[in-house]
Amino acid sequence: MDTTSNNGFIHTQISNKIATITFSHPASNSFPSHLLNDLTETLHSISENDEVSVVILKSEGSGAFCAGASFDELLGIDNFEDGKTFFSGFANVINGMRTCKKIIVGRVQGKAVGGGVGLASACDYVFATDVASIKLSELAIGIGPFVIEPVVSRKIGKTATTQLTLAAHDWKTAHWAFEKGLYxxxxxxIDDMDLAINVFTTKLASYNPEALQEMKRVFWENTAHWDTLLYDRAAISGQLVLSDFTRMALSEFKK
Known part of the structure; x- marks a missing residue:
């Protein structure tokens, strides 16, 4: 299963009941809208595939895991509806991961920013390297991590999420993320990580798929309201991205 374009791609490979979903974009594996849509569709398809018990979510290369939202696309937003639609793309992916019937194992080989932290948080189990630092830089560009906050807070707690959000210019180390429960x-x-992922997912894929599916439901109890909450949050971001502060900050960041 492949969805490709000149501006990044989503690739899926299935072997021995393990689906490996790889996302890629030349700008540090960031996400424009079309890749968010492709990943959401892929997650829905995998969720209904009886030949899959476990999903590995990874990005291409040995550099950044995910740089979050596409700055180029953010700069091009000039009305509220387009803004809300763009940020709803992240809401769709997080809800797709949340409701996917398969256990999702994250592979974080490098730095994660913004929406990339959200993706890692939406995984059920995450492997990372010790250079996989994280940052929520949204406040620094005039918006905030509104859409991903619920999934980040669920994973590392409200206090750690507050620290990560308000220190918008600072990187937190992989060890910090491990201590807080994200990793x-x-x-x-990377080689050591990949060996461990192979052992872990092979064992998982040998378990009763019905038991795994029921445990997935248990893990995500009390999140059904995210079907509304995340889109309400997308509307906040969609409005803020139109502000003069954000337009100037995005332009400076791009430079």
């Missing part, structure tokens, strides 16, 4: 395991190298 389940961290490794000194």
């Amino acid at each position: 389940s395991e961290i490794f000194a190298s």
